[in-house]
Structure formats: C-alpha cells, structure tokens
Amino acid sequence: MIDTDFKTTVTEWFKGLQDRICGALEETDGKGTFLEDAWHRPGGGGGRTRIIGQGNILEKGGVGFSAVYGKTPAKILAALGLDEADFYATGVSIVMHPHSPMVPIIHMNVRYFEMSNGVSWFGGGIDLTPHYVDEADARHFHGRLKAMCDAHHPTYYPQFKAWADDYFYIKHREETRGIGGIFFDRLMAGEGFTAEDRFRFVQGVGESFAPLYTYFMRKNSPLPYGEREKEWQMVRRGRYVEFNLVYDKGTKFGLDTDGRTESILMSLPPQAQWHYNYPTESGSREDHTLRLLRKGIAWT
Amino acid sequence: MIDTDFKTTVTEWFKGLQDRICGALEETDGKGTFLEDAWHRPGGGGGRTRIIGQGNILEKGGVGFSAVYGKTPAKILAALGLDEADFYATGVSIVMHPHSPMVPIIHMNVRYFEMSNGVSWFGGGIDLTPHYVDEADARHFHGRLKAMCDAHHPTYYPQFKAWADDYFYIKHREETRGIGGIFFDRLMAGEGFTAEDRFRFVQGVGESFAPLYTYFMRKNSPLPYGEREKEWQMVRRGRYVEFNLVYDKGTKFGLDTDGRTESILMSLPPQAQWHYNYPTESGSREDHTLRLLRKGIAWT
Numbered sequence: 001m002i003d004t005d006f007k008t009t010v011t012e013w014f015k016g017l018q019d020r021i022c023g024a025l026e027e028t029d030g031k032g033t034f035l036e037d038a039w040h041r042p043g044g045g046g047g048r049t050r051i052i053g054q055g056n057i058l059e060k061g062g063v064g065f066s067a068v069y070g071k072t073p074a075k076i077l078a079a080l081g082l083d084e085a086d087f088y089a090t091g092v093s094i095v096m097h098p099h100s101p102m103v104p105i106i107h108m109n110v111r112y113f114e115m116s117n118g119v120s121w122f123g124g125g126i127d128l129t130p131h132y133v134d135e136a137d138a139r140h141f142h143g144r145l146k147a148m149c150d151a152h153h154p155t156y157y158p159q160f161k162a163w164a165d166d167y168f169y170i171k172h173r174e175e176t177r178g179i180g181g182i183f184f185d186r187l188m189a190g191e192g193f194t195a196e197d198r199f200r201f202v203q204g205v206g207e208s209f210a211p212l213y214t215y216f217m218r219k220n221s222p223l224p225y226g227e228r229e230k231e232w233q234m235v236r237r238g239r240y241v242e243f244n245l246v247y248d249k250g251t252k253f254g255l256d257t258d259g260r261t262e263s264i265l266m267s268l269p270p271q272a273q274w275h276y277n278y279p280t281e282s283g284s285r286e287d288h289t290l291r292l293l294r295k296g297i298a299w300t
Numbered sequence: 301m302i303d304t305d306f307k308t309t310v311t312e313w314f315k316g317l318q319d320r321i322c323g324a325l326e327e328t329d330g331k332g333t334f335l336e337d338a339w340h341r342p343g344g345g346g347g348r349t350r351i352i353g354q355g356n357i358l359e360k361g362g363v364g365f366s367a368v369y370g371k372t373p374a375k376i377l378a379a380l381g382l383d384e385a386d387f388y389a390t391g392v393s394i395v396m397h398p399h400s401p402m403v404p405i406i407h408m409n410v411r412y413f414e415m416s417n418g419v420s421w422f423g424g425g426i427d428l429t430p431h432y433v434d435e436a437d438a439r440h441f442h443g444r445l446k447a448m449c450d451a452h453h454p455t456y457y458p459q460f461k462a463w464a465d466d467y468f469y470i471k472h473r474e475e476t477r478g479i480g481g482i483f484f485d486r487l488m489a490g491e492g493f494t495a496e497d498r499f500r501f502v503q504g505v506g507e508s509f510a511p512l513y514t515y516f517m518r519k520n521s522p523l524p525y526g527e528r529e530k531e532w533q534m535v536r537r538g539r540y541v542e543f544n545l546v547y548d549k550g551t552k553f554g555l556d557t558d559g560r561t562e563s564i565l566m567s568l569p570p571q572a573q574w575h576y577n578y579p580t581e582s583g584s585r586e587d588h589t590l591r592l593l594r595k596g597i598a599w600t
Contacts, residue, residue, distance in 0.1 A: 037577070051576045062576065172555040172564075234571065241572075242565075245545035246555065255472040255546065262577050264472075265542075270575070271534070272541075274568035276351045276362065277337070 010112045010199060011067045011090045015048075017110070017206045018065040018092050022050055024210035025063070025096070028217050029055035034063065039260055043070035049263045052096075053270075057103065057221045061096035062266035072115060073257045086116040091124070092206065093250075095267040096213065101233035102223035104130035104137070104178065104216055105240060107267070108209045109250070110202050120195065122202045123185035125160070126209060127168050128216075129178030129240060131233045132285055133292040137220075138179045141212060142299035145182055148208045152201040153193075157300075160184045165295040170243050175293040177243045232286050234273035241272050307420075310412045310499060311367045311390045315348075317410070317506045318365040318392050322350055324510035325363070325396070328517050329355035334363065339560055343370035349563045352396075353570075357403060357521045361396035362566035372415060373557045386416040391424075392506065393550075395567040396513065401533035402523040404430035404437070404478070404516055405540060407567070408509045409550070410502050420495065422502045423485035426509060427464050428516075429478030429540060431533045432585055433592040437520075438479045441512060442599035445482055448508045452501040453493075457600075460484045465595040470543050475593040477543045532586050534573035541572050 022034045032055020040046040047066030052058050067090035077084065091111030098105070107127050114120035128141050142161070149157035160182035168177040182205070189195040244251050244267050254264040280286040322334045332355020340346040347366030352358050367390040377384065391411030398405070407427050414420035428441050442461070449457035460482035468477040482505070489495040544551050544567050554564040580586040 049576075053576070060574075060576075172558075172561045238568070241541060242545060245542060246552075252546075258472075261472045265574065266576055268538070268574035271571055271573045273571045274360075274565065275570070276349075276353070276360075276566055277562050 006195060006199075007088050007090070007112065007114055013199075013203065014067075014090055014092050014110065014112075014206075015065055018048065018050065018063055021092075021094065021206075021210050022052075022063050024214055025052065025058065025061075025217075028214040029057045031056040032058050037262075039263070041066075041068045041070075041260070043068070045069050047260070047263065049260075049266060051266060055099075057098055057100070057217045059097050059099040060270040062094065062263075064093045064263050064266065066091060066093075066263070075253070075257060080119070082115070082117065082119075085119075088114045093267075094209065097237070097269045098217070098221070100221050100223070101131040101225050101229040101236075103220045104128045105237075105269075106209075106213050106216075108205070110206045112199075112202070120188065121185070122187040122198045124202060124205055125164055125167075125181060125183035126205060126212070127164055127178060127181035127183065129236070130289070131236045132229070133179055133289045135292075137216065138292075138297075138299045140215070141179065141181065144208060144212055146300045148204045149182065149201075152197070152204060156184075156201065157182065162296075168243065169295065170239060170247065172246070173239060173242070175239065175290065176295060177240065177293075179292065179297075179299065180295075231273070234271060235275065235278050237269035237272040238274050241268055244268065306495060306499075307388050307390065307412065307414055313499075313503065314367075314390055314392045314410065314412075314506075315365055318348065318350065318363055321392075321394065321506075321510050322352075322363050324514055325352065325358065325361070325517075328514040329357045331356040332358050337562075339563070341368045341370075341560070343368070345369045347560070347563065349560075349566060351566060355399075357398055357400070357517045359397050359399040360570040362394065362563075364393045364563050364566065366391060366393075366563070375553070375557065380419070382415070382417065382419075385419075388414045393567075394509065397537070397569045398517070398521070400521050400523065401431040401525050401529040401536075403520045404428045405537075405569075406509075406513045406516075408505070410506045412499075412502070420488065421485070422487040422498045424502060424505055425460070425464055425467075425481060425483035426505060426512070427468050427478060427481035427483065429536070430589070431536045432529070433479055433589045435592075437516065438592075438597075438599045440515070441479065441481065444508065444512055446600045448504045449482065449501075452497070452504060456484075456501065457482065462596075468543065469595065470539060470547065472546070473539060473542070475539065475590065476595055477540065477593075479592070479597075479599065480595075531573070534571060535575065535578050537569035537572040538574050541568055544568065 026033055032052045034050040034052045037049045045068035049064045052061050069088040072085050072087040094108045096106050110124035112122050146157040164180040164183035167183045187198045326333055332352045334350040334352045337349045345368035349364045352361045369388040372385050372387040394408045396406050410424035412422050446457040464480040464483035467483045487498045551564055
C-alpha cells in the first residue's frame with residue numbers, strides 16, 4: 001500500500017533539488033544562467049527543462065525536472081509481465097559539458113516510479129566522464145560517493161559502483177564511458193528497507209551532485225590546455241554520443257515511447273568529432289586515459 | 301542450388317567497383333586521396349576500408365569493401381528461423397561528408413549474402429542527404445535513379461523509393477534523414493527473376509554512384525556559403541549521427557555482432573553539433589529544408 005502523499009513529497013523534493021542545483025551551478029560558473037522551458041505531456045504531467053550555455057565554465061548543459069503520469073506504456077507492462085495500470089514517474093536528470101577538456105563531463109539522475117497496482121521504486125546514479133582521467137580526481141569522486149552511500153547502507157557503494165561499471169560501458173569500443181560512479185534501479189521497499197529509507201538515500205545522491213561538480217569546476221577550470229587537448233575532448237564527446245544513442249536505456253526508452261526529444265537529447269554535447277582510427281601515442285596522456293577506461297578499477 | 305562461382309563473380313565485381321568509385325572521387329576532388337586499411341576478420345575473410353579526408357571538396361568519407369564468411373551469427377539464424385549454417389557476405393559501403401554545406405552527404409551500399417543451405421540475396425540502396433534541399437537537385441537525383449531502375453524492372457523504383465522513405469526516417473524528429481533514394485533487401489531469385497537479373501540490377505545501382513555524386517560535387521562545390529550555412533550543416537550532421545546510431549540496421553547489427561567498429565562508424569561525420577531547440581526562422585532556407593524532409597514526396 002503506497003502512502004498517497006509519498007509521491008507528492010518526492011516530487012516536491014525533486015523540484016527543490018533542481019532549483020538548488022541550478023543555483024549552485026550558476027554561482028560557480030559566474031556567467032551562464034539557466035533558461036527554463038516548461039512543457040506539458042499530452043498524456044498527463046510535464047516538466048521544466050533548464051538549459052545553460054556559453055557560461056564561463058559550462059559550455060552546454062541541462063538540468064531537467066519532470067513529473068509525468070497516465071497509462072503505463074505497453075513496453076513497460078510487457079517487461080514487468082503486468083496488466084494495464086496507471087503510472088506516475090518523476091525525476092531530475094543532469095548532464096554538463098564544460099568548455100575546458102580539463103573539466104569532466106558529469107551526469108546525474110534520480111527518479112521515482114510508481115504504479116496504481118502498488119509497485120514503486122527509485123532509480124538513479126551519478127557518474128563522471130573526464131576527458132583526461134586524473135587518478136586523484138577519480139579517487140576524490142569515488143571517495144565522496146562511497147562515504148555518502150556508506151551513511152545509508154554498507155552494500156550500496158560496492159553494489160552500485162559495479163552496476164555503474166557495467167552500465168556505462170561502450171561495448172563496441174571496449175571502453176567504459178568514463179570513470180563510472182554509482183548506478184541503481186528498482187530500489188524498492190523490502191529486505192529491511194522502507195520506501196522512506198530508499199528516498200533518504202536518493203536524497204543523499206541528489207545532494208551530493210552540487211558539491212562534487214562545483215569542486216571540479218573550480219579546481220580544474222584554471223588548468224591550461226591547447227589545441228591537442230581540445231581535439232581530444234571532441235573525440236571523447238563523440239564517444240559520449242555513441243554511448244547515449246546506442247546503449248543508454250533511458251534515452252532509448254524515451255525515444256521509443258515518444259518522449260520529449262529535446263529534453264531527452266539535452267545530454268548530447270555542443271559539438272563532437274569522429275576521426276577514422278584516431279591515433280594515440282603510447283605513453284601520452286590520451287593513452288593513459290584509455291588505459292583507465294576499464295571496468296573494475298578500485299578507486300577507493 | 302547456387303553456382304559456386306557466382307559469389308566469386310559478385311565479390312570480384314564489388315572489388316572493381318570500389319576501385320572505380322575511389323578513382324572517380326579522387327579525380328573530381330582533385331586533392332584528397334584514399335588511404336587503404338586492409339583488415340582480416342578472425343572468423344573468416346576481411347576487407348579493404350578506404351578513407352579520404354581533407355580533400356578540396358570531400359572533408360571525410362569512406363569506401364569500404366568486405367568479403368567475410370564463417371558460421372552464421374545466431375541473431376541472423378534466429379531472425380530467419382534457420383538451423384546452423386555457414387554464411388558468405390560481400391559488399392561495398394560508402395558515405396561521403398563534403399566540406400561545403402551546399403554539397404549533399406551521400407550514402408550507398410550494395411551487398412550480397414549467401415548461406416550454405418542455398419539461401420541467397422542481394423540488398424542495398426543509395427540515398428542523398430542535402431544539408432539544404434534543392435528541388436532541382438532532388439528531381440535530378442531521383443530521375444536518374446528511376447531511369448536506372450526502370451531499365452531493370454518497372455516495379456523497382458516505386459517500390460524501392462517508398463522503402464527508402466520508410467527506412468531513412470528519424471522517428472523521434474519526425475523527419476526523413478534526407479531526400480531518400482532507393483533501398484532494397486532480400487532480393488532473391490524467383491518471381492520471374494534469376495540471381496543474375498538481381499545482380500545486373502545491383503551492378504546498375506553500384507555504377508550509378510560515381511556519375512551521380514561527382515555531378516553534385518562539381519555543380520554545388522562552387523556555391524557560396526557563410527557561417528550560418530556552416531552551423532546548419534553541423535546541426536544536420538548531428539541528425540545524421542542520430543539516424544545512424546539509433547536506427548540504422550546495418551550499424552546496429554555490426555556493433556551487436558562485434559563487427560569492425562572503425563569500418564562501421566566511418567559513416568559518422570567529421571564533426572557535428574547539438575543545440576537545444578535549434579531555432580529555424582519561418583520562410584528561411586533551413587525551414588524550407590525541414591518541410592521537404594518528409595516521406596512520400598514524388599520527385600519524378
């Protein structure tokens with residue numbers, strides 16, 4: 001039995017999270033401001049897509065909030081082996097592409113899904129895609145995520161770190177998208193957890209975004225770079241496009257079910273490049289990065 | 301019963317086609333030259349991927365030939381409802397991205413597939429993706445394709461033109477990729493056609509490529525353009541990436557079955573851009589183009 005106010009509590013909290021994150025990013029960027037595009041979904045609900053561009057640090061990014069409801073799409077019902085039911089889904093999704101190749105791309109998502117038959121769960125994650133992998137940065141990122149997870153349950157970090165390694169994987173390149181992070185889905189009440197426990201964890205994930213990313217914005221944006229690093233950034237952005245369009249389940253599901261295309265594809269970079277057989281010199285920083293785009297690296 | 305020499309005849313003809321097309325493109329470009337990357341497939345066979353870059357007219361493009369064989373992948377067998385069998389597949393694939401937004405992107409593929417159980421077919425197509433749709437160019441392109449098809453069978457052009465409209469469709473954008481062309485698959489012997497008839501048609505398709513595309517290279521590369529047209533080209537190239545990574549069956553199949561990634565993704569543009577909600581002014585040339593990226597336009 002779902003508390004009928006629970007989804008409203010979650011929804012309002014997600015809305016506030018969007019506000020707080022946009023505020024923190026604008027403040028750290030110092031120039032870029034978010035423009036809001038409010039939209040309605042014909043079948044029920046809508047969202048507030050907020051886009052930032054041409055900031056001091058951020059070149060293109062989006063922080064989306066949505067709360068949609070209606071008849072559950074046939075694809076979900078079939079996947080769950082369920083009969084017709086109404087659904088309610090709310091979440092916050094973020095991708096940031098910085099100007100500087102020394103500042104990593106970041107992605108975060110927190111979401112809540114509920115059906116009229118009583119099934120409900122949380123999902124989400126946060127992962128970092130540095131154009132150049134810096135080991136100290138990777139340890140910092142994973143260390144903070146681990147501490148946040150550990151405050152909720154000792155199994156969370158090891159389980160969700162491995163899940164992120166498997167999820168954010170570009171099979172045809174035999175590369176992970178970046179250095180991973182955490183990823184989780186279908187976190188339900190049960191096995192000693194209440195829905196409120198799960199929600200508190202998801203709140204922890206959401207609140208970890210702004211301090212983590214503004215840390216990298218501040219620390220890495222002053223680092224020098226040149227043409228070579230810029231070109232490598234474009235190649236890595238190409239890989240980001242490949243992951244999102246070929247593998248990302250949220251993107252595929254959104255496009256398959258007539259989701260709002262501009263909101264789904266706000267994750268794509270401002271530009272990307274593809275070179276045939278892009279060469280990387282053995283021992284170079286690019287080569288070093290490729291060697292670290294692997295599953296199963298213990299960063300903590 | 302398949303003539304055991306037939307696949308060799310087809311293969312050798314495809315090889316020669318690759319040579320002739322590369323020669324015609326180099327001659328018309330006047331500067332770019334193809335670099336060959338010969339590769340072997342662990343399971344059997346291999347290919348010659350030829351890449352051109354930084355020409356006078358062509359910015360990035362590839363003309364690939366391959367002839368591969370071995371155990372038929374489980375996915376194909378399942379799709380066909382067949383038991384274990386060996387396969388042989390050979391083909392030529394081309395995508396060209398020009399520097400100028402006034403010169404269209406072009407794609408062509410011709411392929412032959414044969415299994416040890418006697419099943420065999422041809423597939424392929426040729427389609428044009430102008431960054432700016434010019435009606436006279438579209439009529440020229442479709443007119444030449446229709447004349448070529450009509451020389452083989454009166455049903456070919458109407459059937460394969462409609463097939464291209466349906467195939468080269470970006471559902472989430474509600475746009476066709478370009479102005480289409482022809483697309484066909486599983487053209488077998490039977491219904492009054494011999495395998496040799498089908499092959500003669502596929503030869504017609506292959507030989508139509510060089511005169512068609514060098515015509516647009518010569519005619520459109522002198523046309524003036526500026527920053528605005530260049531940005532629009534980047535946006536249209538983004539759509540090309542979306543089609544190839546989200547919908548193209550050859551790309552998906554290749555990536556799914558551990559095909560050679562660099563050869564499969566040689567179709568991607570040198571650069572692309574994504575803007576949130578890219579604005580097009582009503583009545584502009586960009587808007588005019590979007591209105592013509594529709595299925596079912598009778599260009600002949």
